[in-house]
Structure formats: structure tokens, C-alpha cells
Amino acid sequence: MTALDARALLSIGDFAARAGLATSAIRYYESLDLIHSVRTGGNQRRYHRSELRRVAFIRAAQSVGLSLDEIKDALDQLPERRIPVRADWQRLSASWRQRLDDQIERLRKLQDDLESCIGCGCLSLDHCSIYNRDDALSADGPGPRRGFSTT
Numbered sequence: 001m002t003a004l005d006a007r008a009l010l011s012i013g014d015f016a017a018r019a020g021l022a023t024s025a026i027r028y029y030e031s032l033d034l035i036h037s038v039r040t041g042g043n044q045r046r047y048h049r050s051e052l053r054r055v056a057f058i059r060a061a062q063s064v065g066l067s068l069d070e071i072k073d074a075l076d077q078l079p080e081r082r083i084p085v086r087a088d089w090q091r092l093s094a095s096w097r098q099r100l101d102d103q104i105e106r107l108r109k110l111q112d113d114l115e116s117c118i119g120c121g122c123l124s125l126d127h128c129s130i131y132n133r134d135d136a137l138s139a140d141g142p143g144p145r146r147g148f149s150t151t
């Protein structure tokens with residue numbers, strides 16, 4: 001590393017401040033291999049400024065609702081830890097469009113279901129779609145749909 005390269009590196013405190021995150025979040029992202037640092041001779045972390053773009057990518061993807069595992073999968077598609085560029089963001093974010101559409105549809109359904117619950121309070125297993133939201137077995141008929149095994 002040249003002296004010029006060394007000056008382009010940020011300490012974890014400076015990097016966290018520029019990213020708008022706590023240093024603990026930076027360490028956590030790094031432990032997940034989402035961002036990367038280099039070490040000084042004294043074993044201190046230093047971050048290339050370009051890693052800030054990875055943090056921006058992570059934060060934007062989280063705001064869409066992606067888990068850190070999903071974000072890691074997306075970042076791992078970039079060759080050799082390359083920093084995501086505009087084209088990467090366009091390609092990856094396009095694949096998240098369906099996910100957002102699905103989330104919006106689920107929220108619309110939740111809003112519709114909530115209308116019948118407002119002022120009710122029964123929380124009935126039989127007909128409250130808020131309380132028993134994912135009752136896939138209800139299509140099989142009323143009552144218990146699974147037997148108990150004694151073995």
C-alpha cells in the first residue's frame with residue numbers, strides 16, 4: 001500500500017460517521033462479509049471510501065425489506081468484491097420489484113381485513129383473518145385438520 005493509498009483510507013470511526021451508522025453496525029456488516037477493510041500494521045481496521053457505496057447499497061436494499069442474507073447474495077454476484085455501480089443497482093433493484101409488489105398487495109389485503117376487525121375484538125380462530133392470518137388448512141373445512149401422533 002502506498003502512502004497515497006493509506007491517506008485514502010478511513011478509520012472505523014470516520015467511516016461509521018460518514019455512513020451514518022454506529023461502529024458496531026460497521027463491524028457487524030464486516031463480520032457478515034458485506035463490507036471489507038484492510039488492516040494497518042497495528043491491526044486496526046481501515047476502509048476504502050468506496051466501501052461507503054456498499055453501505056449505501058445495503059441500506060437501500062434494507063429499506064426495500066431485504067434481509068442481510070439476501071443482500072449478501074446480491075453483493076456476492078458482483079465479481080471480486082467490486083463496488084456496486086449504477087448498472088448493478090438497476091439490475092438488482094429490478095429483480096426486487098416483484099417483491100415490493102407482493103408486499104404492497106399483502107398490505108392492501110391486511111388493510112381490507114382490518115376493516116372488519118375494527119370495533120370487533122372477537123379474535124375468533126374461525127373467522128378473524130387478522131388473528132388467524134395464514135390459516136391455509138381452513139380451506140379443508142372447519143375444526144382441527146391435523147391428527148396427533150402418539151409415536
Ligand code: FES
Pocket residue numbers: 116117120121122123124127128129130131
Ligand atoms: S377481531 Fe373480530 S373478525 Fe377480527
